[in-house]
Amino acid sequence: MTSSRMTGSALFRHLGPRLFSAASASRAAASVEPSYTLLLSPSRPPAPLLLRLLAVRMGSTSASPVLGGDPKKEDEAKSAADVEKEVAAVPPPEHKLVSRYWGIDRYKIAKEDGTPWRWTCFMPWEAYKSDTSIDLKKHHVPTTILDKIAYWLVKTLRFPTDIFFQRRYGCRAMMLETVAAVPGMVGGMLLHLRSLRRFEHSGGWIRALMEEAENERMHLMTFMEVAQPRWYERALVLAVQGIFFNAYFLGYLISPKFAHRVVGYLEEEAIHSYTEFLKDLEDGKIQNGPAPAIAIDYWCLPPDATLKDVVIVVRADEAHHRDVNHFASDIHYQGLELKSTPAPLGYH
DSSP states (O other): OHHHHHHHHHHHHHHHHHHTSHHHHHHHHHTSOGGGGGGGSTTOOOHHHHHHHHHHHHTOSTHHHHTTOOGGGGGGSOOHHHHHHHHHHSOOOOOOOHHHHTTOOOOOOBOTTSOBOOOSSSOGGGOOOOOTTSOSSOOOOOOSHHHHHHHHHHHHHHHHHHHHHTTOHHHHHHHHHHHHHHHHHHHHHHHHHHHHHHTOOOTTHHHHHHHHHHHHHHHHHHHHHHOOOOHHHHHHHHHHHHHHHHHHHHHHHHOHHHHHHHHHHHHHHHHHHHHHHHHHHHTTSSOOOBOOHHHHHHTTOOTTOBHHHHHHHHHHHHHHHHHHHHHHHHHHHTTOOGGGSOOOTTOO
16 A cells, blocks of 8 residues: 555656646647637737636636646636636737738828828829810711711611610710720720830820720719619620620721721710700709719819719710810821821820
């Protein structure tokens, strides 16, 4: 019996320090239910606080010596709820932005009144006040065969549009802008590639056509706030854009003067459509609600601007695009290249 006690005492002396060391506390922590493994994520609290939480959760008194506590003062230990509050109070580590790694930092931009700039699709210096005094009735009379083909092609395309949309001018405008933003992008792209191939300047026409495409895209972003497209209208946009892009691409390669003339006549039809839109707004057939916030900032409209104000500035933009494209076509008709005549940059 005495030898058994001596043997047990010797084993306790040898194994005791190992059983009650910090390693045993770590093994005990590993045996906790899986829900607490979230604390081991990058946002975990400091190690002492974590061990205190584990000790309270396990109800273990053997962890007290490891944490530097006194076993005689167990009644002073904080409850699990208190410890959890401390864990929740630990601030998470600062999120490391990808742009910081590349040295790209976005400055905080404010408007003139001091309010923060809320848009990322355009900046304050890209906003402008549209020139609404432009002549809306100006028309290029078709004289050559190409002009007549371009004119009647546009008139033919207008016919199914009138049947499909009737007088739903909000949806009509949205559909129109998805197509109107294509020519500027195609023309600018082809001029860009030509400039690269020939090692020559473009006379600013690349930027002018890209400005036109971006302006038309902003028209679309505005009318998306006014009329939410239905599923079949979205499908129609996909089909029309796919057909029109490839057709205009080939047409521009074959005859740039014909391509620009087509766009000029398309813009004339757009002016007519927006004029009809305004008539329905004035007659009360369409509710003249407040202007979308993006339109107010893009065209520098007053805060109390209405949908009617938006249609007026959009119509003026279309008139400017009409002039630019008829002008580009006339340059080609004179046997010149676009680079020979400076482009009307910033012509809104």
